[in-house]
Amino acid sequence: MATAETLEKIYALIEPVNRKSCQLAPETSFAVDLELDSLTVMDLVADIEDEFDIVIPLNILPDLETIVQVADAVEKIVAENE
Amino acid sequence: MDLLDKFDSIVAQRTALPFEEADPFTVVMDKIISETEAIINGRPTILAGTNNYMGMTFNQEALEAAHKALDDFGTGTTGSRVLNGTYGSHKTLEARIAEFYGVEHCMVFSTGYQANLGMISTLAGKNDYVIIDADSHASIYDGCAMGNATIVRFKHNDVAQLERRLKRLPEDAGKLLVVEGIYSMLGDSAPLKEILELGKEYGCETLVDEAHSMGFCGEKGRGIAEDLGVEHMVDYIVGTFSKSVGTIGGFAVSNHPKFDVLRLVCRPYVFTASLPPSVVASAIASIEAISRAGNRRAHLWENAKMLHGGLKEAGFDLATEKAESPIIAVCLPDIETATHFWENLLKEGVYVNMAVPPATPVGYNLMRVSICAQHTTEQVQEIITRFINTAKKINLKLGNA
Numbered sequence: 229m230a231t232a233e234t235l236e237k238i239y240a241l242i243e244p245v246n247r248k249s250c251q252l253a254p255e256t257s258f259a260v261d262l263e264l265d266s267l268t269v270m271d272l273v274a275d276i277e278d279e280f281d282i283v284i285p286l287n288i289l290p291d292l293e294t295i296v297q298v299a300d301a302v303e304k305i306v307a308e309n310e
Numbered sequence: 311m312d313l314l315d316k317f318d319s320i321v322a323q324r325t326a327l328p329f330e331e332a333d334p335f336t337v338v339m340d341k342i343i344s345e346t347e348a349i350i351n352g353r354p355t356i357l358a359g360t361n362n363y364m365g366m367t368f369n370q371e372a373l374e375a376a377h378k379a380l381d382d383f384g385t386g387t388t389g390s391r392v393l394n395g396t397y398g399s400h401k402t403l404e405a406r407i408a409e410f411y412g413v414e415h416c417m418v419f420s421t422g423y424q425a426n427l428g429m430i431s432t433l434a435g436k437n438d439y440v441i442i443d444a445d446s447h448a449s450i451y452d453g454c455a456m457g458n459a460t461i462v463r464f465k466h467n468d469v470a471q472l473e474r475r476l477k478r479l480p481e482d483a484g485k486l487l488v489v490e491g492i493y494s495m496l497g498d499s500a501p502l503k504e505i506l507e508l509g510k511e512y513g514c515e516t517l518v519d520e521a522h523s524m525g526f527c528g529e530k531g532r533g534i535a536e537d538l539g540v541e542h543m544v545d546y547i548v549g550t551f552s553k554s555v556g557t558i559g560g561f562a563v564s565n566h567p568k569f570d571v572l573r574l575v576c577r578p579y580v581f582t583a584s585l586p587p588s589v590v591a592s593a594i595a596s597i598e599a600i601s602r603a604g605n606r607r608a609h610l611w612e613n614a615k616m617l618h619g620g621l622k623e624a625g626f627d628l629a630t631e632k633a634e635s636p637i638i639a640v641c642l643p644d645i646e647t648a649t650h651f652w653e654n655l656l657k658e659g660v661y662v663n664m665a666v667p668p669a670t671p672v673g674y675n676l677m678r679v680s681i682c683a684q685h686t687t688e689q690v691q692e693i694i695t696r697f698i699n700t701a702k703k704i705n706l707k708l709g710n711a
Binding site for chain 1: 442444454460461462463464465471474475478479671672673
């Protein structure tokens with residue numbers, strides 16, 4: 229499971245688009261809880277990529293439904309790059 | 311579990327659209343009068359949404375060539391290009407397109423969709439990367455989905471975001487950068503020079519889809535890359551016959567010395583029947599006509615500018631600041647307004663495309679007008695007038711009101 233530090237960084241990026249003021253937690257879902265449209269998701273993915281200086285391939289996006297899934301994927305990619 | 315249940319929400323969304331008689335997704339053309347007119351629901355209608363940019367669908371030479379090929383070679387080839395489906399005319403067509411683009415190689419596909427599907431899925435393999443613009447056509451996305459490469463997406467036309475992503479990719483990996491010359495929904499052009507320079511700096515091979523720019527961009531009508539003088543940075547150009555060329559089919563051209571191996575390994579090329587001889591004959595004649603159609607190109611641009619200017623002056627919200635292509639997209643606030651507008655415009659006697667998500671970038675509900683070189687000045691004025699009448703009829707507030 230992703231570290232608190234990674235989760236915090238992702239929470240900070242989500243906050244500006246958290247229009248429903250959801251309490252952010254690892255299991256929070258982008259589509260169901262946050263109700264983000266696909267354009268917002270795309271911008272958010274770009275922000276996360278820039279924050280961690282990584283590429284999140286389009287291929288894996290359909291499998292990333294919750295914040296913790298994204299955080300895990302981010303840590304995996306960061307580790308692979310090292 | 312019924313397999314089709316998963317589409318119930320789409321059916322519900324469609325059913326909720328407020329059209330009364332004419333459904334934008336099930337229009338039937340009863341009779342085609344010319345390149346620019348048809349009978350729809352019994353009414354004479356100006357066609358302003360057919361991608362028939364150069365008006366080649368009734369070109370006399372193309373018609374005659376198609377008739378002759380039909381008589382001489384029959385209705386179809388009944389086979390793949392790599393089996394019995396290559397006729398002399400398929401080779402001639404490929405030679406003509408290569409000549410038109412001034413390159414060594416050309417491969418003709420049975421549709422433009424298959425050209426993108428085949429090129430992208432085959433060029434980029436398991437350990438390679440495909441870098442695409444977020445507003446790419448479905449055929450580009452589907453080419454990505456069909457292949458095994460890692461897909462990297464950048465925000466539409468955002469050169470800085472593209473560079474940040476290119477920087478992060480392994481230096482020695484195979485990379486294919488894919489962009490379009492003109493994007494089909496909004497009709498906006500790509501900053502191709504900047505994009506291609508970046509691609510080359512970071513070791514990408516580059517593919518440009520000129521589907522909506524071939525025929526009228528550039529001095530010879532080869533597309534945006536020709537217009538901007540950047541063809542030397544393009545490794546593969548993909549195009550279609552179903553727009554400016556006025557028939558159906560697709561192609562890819564390249565100077566890559568190993569290009570011809572694609573004929574053996576590109577599945578959307580191998581595992582489908584080749585184009586019928588009549589289609590091939592009309593494509594050859596049409597491309598020949600396009601290559602010497604300087605006046606027609608000029609008139610098409612005049613039409614596009616007049617339409618854009620007229621609609622802008624009337625206060626419509628347009629997707630581009632100026633006419634960047636013969637595609638002029640009018641933005642409407644929501645899908646309900648779009649549906650009302652589209653239906654009433656059709657009743658006024660103008661057919662355009664209603665384009666809404668997911669076919670458009672998110673948030674865009676468009677009346678997508680594509681203008682034709684054969685539209686007369688009077689027809690263009692008529693389109694503008696009928697747009698204004700329709701806005702009045704449905705109480706759409708225009709910008710200058």
